[in-house]
Amino acid sequence: MTTTTEIQIELHTSPTSQPDLNRLMEAPGFGKVFTDHMVLARWTTDKGWHDAKVTARRPLLIDPAASVLHYAQEVFEGMKAYRATDDRILLFRPEENARRFNASADRLAMPRIPEELFLKAVEQLVRIDRDWIPSGDGSLYLRPFMYANEPFLGVRAAEDYVFCVIASPVGAYFKGGAKAVSLWVETGYARAAAGGTGAAKCGGNYAASLAAQAEASRRGCDQVVFLDAAEHKWVEELGGMNVFFVMGYGSLVTPPLGGTILPGITRASIITLAGERGLRVEERPYSFDEWRQDAASGKLVEAFACGTAAVLAGIGLVRHADGEFVVGDGETGKLTAELRRELVGIQKGLAEDKRDWARWIASD
Structure with missing residues (x-):
C-alpha cells in the first residue's frame, strides 16, 4: 500500500x-x-x-x-x-x-x-x-x-x-449574534448511548438529533439539550455543542467525556483558559434537577454552550416539559463574554498566543 x-x-x-x-x-x-x-x-x-x-x-x-x-x-x-x-x-x-x-x-x-x-x-x-x-x-x-x-x-x-x-x-451561528440562547430539554430522544458513536463526529449522530431539534424549534427554542440515554437524568450536550455551568463560588462544571459526548476542541480550550484564570473546572456528571435547583437558588450564575461554529453562546432560558427557568439574569454572563473575547482574540491573532494554538498560513 x-x-x-x-x-x-x-x-x-x-x-x-x-x-x-x-x-x-x-x-x-x-x-x-x-x-x-x-x-x-x-x-x-x-x-x-x-x-x-x-x-x-x-x-x-x-x-x-x-x-x-x-x-x-x-x-x-x-x-x-x-x-x-x-x-x-x-x-x-x-x-x-x-x-x-x-x-x-x-x-x-x-x-x-x-x-x-x-x-x-x-x-x-x-x-x-x-x-x-x-x-x-x-x-x-x-x-x-x-x-x-x-x-x-x-x-x-x-x-x-x-x-x-x-x-x-x-457570520454568527445564531440569529441573535451574542444574545443569550434558549434551550429545550429533551427527555425522550437520546443523542448517544454508552458503546455507541457519541464521541465520533459522524453524520448519523446529527441525523438522530434532528427530531429533537425540530421539537425545540416548535417550543420556540434555539437549541436542544440532551440527557443521558440510560436514566434521562444527566446533562450531556446540545445538538452540536458542549455545555458549561458557571457557579458563583468560582468554578465551572461541564459533563465528563466518556464515549457519549463529543470531545470538543473549543471545550478543551475553555478548560485551559478557565484554569489559567484560577477557576476550578470540574468535569463531572451534572443532573438536570441540579441545574434547575442551582438556577433557582442563585448558585448557578451563568451557563454557556461552546463549539467551533458558535464559539461561546450564553444560555439565558431553559424550557422543559414542566415549565421553564432563567439562568442568571437571562443574558450572556460576564465570564462567558470574557472567555469568548479571549478565545476569539487568540483565533484572530489579536491576543498573545502563549500556547501556540494559532497556525499562520503563508500566502504562497
Missing part, C-alpha cells in the same frame, strides 16, 4: 473569484454559500491515499449503491480560518481537528488520513480561496469530510473512500 501527501492544484477561475463578502455575509443562514474550490483525495485498499488535488467545486459523482448512502460510513470535522487585522490568515488548533478526525474514522472502521495530508489539504484550500475569508466578525468555515465510496450492498467496511474539504464564509 502506498500513501502520498502531495496535493496537485488545478486552478479554477470563476465569476465569483472576487466575492462580494458584504452581500454574502448578509445572506440568510449559516453555511449556505460556498467558495470556488474544494480538495479531493481517494483511498483504496490497494493504493492507500492517492490522487489528492485542489479543484473547482462541483457536484460529486457517486454511484447509487455507494456504501455511504446505505450504511452511513461518513465522518467530518468543523474548523475555521480567520483573517487577522494585518491581513494574515490563521487556523486555530488544526492538529486537534486532524486527530479527532482520525479518532472518528477509527470508530467507523474507516482508514486514517495522515495528519500531514489533512493539514496540507485544509491549508491549500484556504490559500487558494483566501479572498473569501471575511474580515471583522466573520470567518471561513471549513468542512473536511470522508465517506465510503465503494458501490456494494452488504454490511462490512468499504474498500474505497473519498476525502473532501469544502469552505463557506460565515
Whole structure:
C-alpha cells in the first residue's frame, strides 16, 4: 500500500473569484454559500491515499449503491480560518481537528488520513480561496469530510473512500449574534448511548438529533439539550455543542467525556483558559434537577454552550416539559463574554498566543 501527501492544484477561475463578502455575509443562514474550490483525495485498499488535488467545486459523482448512502460510513470535522487585522490568515488548533478526525474514522472502521495530508489539504484550500475569508466578525468555515465510496450492498467496511474539504464564509451561528440562547430539554430522544458513536463526529449522530431539534424549534427554542440515554437524568450536550455551568463560588462544571459526548476542541480550550484564570473546572456528571435547583437558588450564575461554529453562546432560558427557568439574569454572563473575547482574540491573532494554538498560513 502506498500513501502520498502531495496535493496537485488545478486552478479554477470563476465569476465569483472576487466575492462580494458584504452581500454574502448578509445572506440568510449559516453555511449556505460556498467558495470556488474544494480538495479531493481517494483511498483504496490497494493504493492507500492517492490522487489528492485542489479543484473547482462541483457536484460529486457517486454511484447509487455507494456504501455511504446505505450504511452511513461518513465522518467530518468543523474548523475555521480567520483573517487577522494585518491581513494574515490563521487556523486555530488544526492538529486537534486532524486527530479527532482520525479518532472518528477509527470508530467507523474507516482508514486514517495522515495528519500531514489533512493539514496540507485544509491549508491549500484556504490559500487558494483566501479572498473569501471575511474580515471583522466573520470567518471561513471549513468542512473536511470522508465517506465510503465503494458501490456494494452488504454490511462490512468499504474498500474505497473519498476525502473532501469544502469552505463557506460565515457570520454568527445564531440569529441573535451574542444574545443569550434558549434551550429545550429533551427527555425522550437520546443523542448517544454508552458503546455507541457519541464521541465520533459522524453524520448519523446529527441525523438522530434532528427530531429533537425540530421539537425545540416548535417550543420556540434555539437549541436542544440532551440527557443521558440510560436514566434521562444527566446533562450531556446540545445538538452540536458542549455545555458549561458557571457557579458563583468560582468554578465551572461541564459533563465528563466518556464515549457519549463529543470531545470538543473549543471545550478543551475553555478548560485551559478557565484554569489559567484560577477557576476550578470540574468535569463531572451534572443532573438536570441540579441545574434547575442551582438556577433557582442563585448558585448557578451563568451557563454557556461552546463549539467551533458558535464559539461561546450564553444560555439565558431553559424550557422543559414542566415549565421553564432563567439562568442568571437571562443574558450572556460576564465570564462567558470574557472567555469568548479571549478565545476569539487568540483565533484572530489579536491576543498573545502563549500556547501556540494559532497556525499562520503563508500566502504562497
